[in-house]
């Protein structure tokens with residue numbers, strides 16, 4: 001393969017914006033986007049709510065300043081303030097840019113882009129397109145990339161970085177349709193592979209492929225990860241699938257009830273009841289389940305979201321999508337029956353450690369989007385800030401790579417690396433006396449993470465989790481791929497994704513154990529308060545001997561002093 | 568805990584999935600594998616075949632990603648209809664099964680086959696490119712980001728529903744014309760083209776339209792409505808197809824509409840959308856209502872019976888209602904003759 005100037009791994013919002021911006025910065029560059037699924041299928045499409053920007057279309061007194069403050073406070077003061085400043089001040093520009101290229105934003109009467117209120121934001125600044133915001137942004141970016149003639153390698157699975165000392169030589173990837181392992185020599189590689197919250201498996205709102213591949217690849221190549229212990233949970237995931245029932249259901253007056261028929265929120269938030277803040281409600285559901293007041297089923301323990309008292313008319317007119325989801329995915333019509341729910345892993349704040357230009361410590365390697373950690377979300381991200389993050393920092397990384405690649409010499413990837421990889425992958429297919437099925441390991445991983453490194457964490461449980469993960473890693477050695485063919489071998493791909501999740505799960509658990517405080521999404525029952533003196537710092541992970549070694553990095557402060565986070 | 572025990576008594580039963588298998592590397596021809604598994608009510612087809620992959624046969628190959636009906640990966644034919652596996656309840660399909668307890672699962676049609684339930688999507692992407700399925704902004708790129716376009720509610724609503732499309736290709740799989748002509752533009756691409764052409768921010772409307780009226784374009788559609796009936800997002804695809812045709816006649820006249828196939832569609836357009844007649848034929852006489860009432864249903868019946876009328880002489884009728892009436896008479900007599908010829912075959 002002829003050498004590339006830039007190879008972008010990932011065709012979600014971050015990857016596509018990076019591609020567009022890189023082409024714009026220098027149209028003469030040889031750029032490729034590689035994605036394990038067709039770009040328009042990326043998980044960016046699942047974002048319904050919207051993207052924040054202080055356009056001040058709706059609330060005329062909204063300012064970038066306020067957006068910055070809300071984000072820093074939301075992060076429980078773990079975000080880097082200079083990065084947040086970039087995020088929020090670029091926001092209006094990026095939303096308008098999307099409009100200028102065709103994103104179908106919903107509009108207000110005065111024909112400007114509509115904005116709605118969103119959790120943790122002092123003003124209504126979330127720009128949206130009905131309940132399909134991420135979908136329409138992704139479509140627009142994909143269309144624009146097609147317009148610009150971006151070269152796509154669709155259904156290519158990134159396997160490894162090829163590393164030469166302190167610099168990257170490019171990427172090794174598999175063509176899924178042929179099974180062939182191919183080299184992508186490149187001066188720069190931008191990782192934009194999305195989040196890792198799917199490691200919680202059936203307890204995750206994420207797509208099946210949000211397995212943190214980019215984070216795992218860079219981590220194994222010696223690039224540090226950051227703040228991995230911070231995983232955001234959403235209170236109402238469907239029992240069987242983990243898919244989200246949006247907050248609207250409770251907004252309309254839905255009840256949360258336990259197996260005793262109690263509206264249990266009276267114990268935790270007697271005034272706000274079901275409408276308490278997201279993390280509090282998540283913790284309340286989890287407590288009910290842990291204390292044995294949940295329902296039991298083969299698909300796990302759960303509680304009820306009861307909408308029946310609202311009546312068929314209200315459910316049909318105001319919650320049609322939610323009703324449809326419950327029927328599709330749970331087989332329950334909320335008009336007749338309560339909906340089985342439990343908290344679900346939703347978003348990964350941690351990721352590949354980068355600077356404000358998306359650069360990692362390795363020359364030529366960049367990261368952006370949910371797979372990167374700049375960090376703008378700190379210990380807890382605000383709704384509507386993630387789409388913004390992937391767009392703003394996707395663009396910045398694209399520009400940075402386009403500007404810097406000229407400084408780097410062309411590279412090539414040694415043939416031997418491909419052959420070695422081929423052998424490694426083939427070894428999964430060897431008949432084994434005793435073998436493991438990846439499906440079982442995947443489920444067990446999700447289960448132990450949910451139980452031990454989930455919403456409530458404490459030293460003894462996390463240690464249990466770590467032991468479990470180590471055992472799973474051992475058992476992984478015996479996983480057998482039964483599909484021995486080359487063409488479209490999803491059996492093999494899912495095994496590789498499992499390997500990535502196992503490596504990353506270890507960092508999540510290790511971080512959760514060392515961080516002896518409660519901050520944002522990370523709740524330690526044995527250390528229930530935030531401890532700024534000891535823990536106002538980022539955790540950083542490097543791989544040593546196959547396991548994470550933890551270090552620390554200071555938080556970049558700025559205008560805003562540490563304050564208690566109350567709402 | 569009586570309440571919780573009730574929850575245990577969910578209906579469960581054995582279900583057989585008869586799945587199309589073909590791996591070009593080893594199989595000389597496709598075959599079906601039967602997998603019988605015990606399932607609980609409330610499960611989707613995707614979860615069921617996922618279960619088969621994890622526990623019974625790991626080589627079974629299909630695409631799936633979001634599991635929530637939004638990414639468009641998992642479209643396949645279930646009991647003969649193209650739809651999303653992740654939003655389809657097994658229990659609903661059991662009601663539709665031809666053989667009791669057996670659900671048939673096959674790959675989409677009209678796209679090259681890769682393996683088992685996976686088909687090639689590149690041809691669809693190629694067509695999106697061919698028909699410029701993007702907004703080519705009125706604003707020069709250097710100025711992007713500085714100010715937003717002002718878009719009225721009405722302008723927004725023109726493309727809102729069309730942007731629901733998740734490119735799952737279910738409609739592509741069911742399209743009657745595509746079965747015969749792989750080069751045909753495809754319903755999803757027509758939908759997307761329409762969406763771009765009604766966007767007030769776009770600048771290449773005429774160029775896109777010129778592409779759409781070429782061979783294998785919008786005039787090839789037979790108006791069978793299969794695509795619309797199939798659409799997993801309930802998008803009125805036919806409105807888009809009608810819209811493009813209406814637009815084409817309005818802006819380009821009938822020069823593109825030669826050939827009998829086109830006429831058929833043209834007539835149906837008129838039947839479906841009375842306003843086309845108004846828009847294209849400057850008839851403002853009282854006679855119009857009469858004409859529509861009396862002649863169009865006849866034209867529609869002809870279409871439904873698949874009779875092939877001659878190229879549309881309708882536009883000439885713009886001079887007046889009498890001319891239109893005459894043209895229609897002429898046309899119906901032609902059809903009669905055509906029909907005789909055909910039935911003699």
Ligand SMILES: Cc1cc2nc3c(=O)[nH]c(=O)nc-3n(C[C@H](O)[C@H](O)[C@H](O)COP(=O)(O)OP(=O)(O)OC[C@H]3O[C@@H](n4cnc5c(N)ncnc54)[C@H](O)[C@@H]3O)c2cc1C
Pocket residue numbers: 009010011012013014015034035036037038039042043044045046047048049050051052134156157158159192193194195205206207209210213214244346347368369370371383384385386387388390
């Ligand atoms: C249900 C849900 C609702 C949400 N709602 C909102 C919201 O309202 N507002 C908001 O701001 N955020 C929301 N988020 C979060 C937001 O959607 C994501 O954080 C964001 O879309 C991630 O974008 P990305 O470009 O980083 O990654 P993704 O969109 O996940 O894209 C990752 C890309 O990487 C590719 N890839 C991955 N691994 C490999 C590999 N090994 N080889 C090749 N390619 C690979 C994939 O193919 C894909 O193209 C929501 C998330 C979920 C789950």
Ligand code: SF4
Pocket residue numbers: 741742743744745753754787788789790791792793794795
């Ligand atoms: S109506 Fe036209 S586009 Fe739709 S399925 Fe029939 S022939 Fe295809």
Ligand code: SF4
Pocket residue numbers: 731732733734735736737738739754755758797798799800801802804
């Ligand atoms: S128009 Fe409907 S059926 Fe066709 S690709 Fe789009 S969503 Fe799927």
Ligand code: FES
Pocket residue numbers: 630631632633634635636637638639640641642651652653654
């Ligand atoms: S898996 Fe995404 S639509 Fe079915």
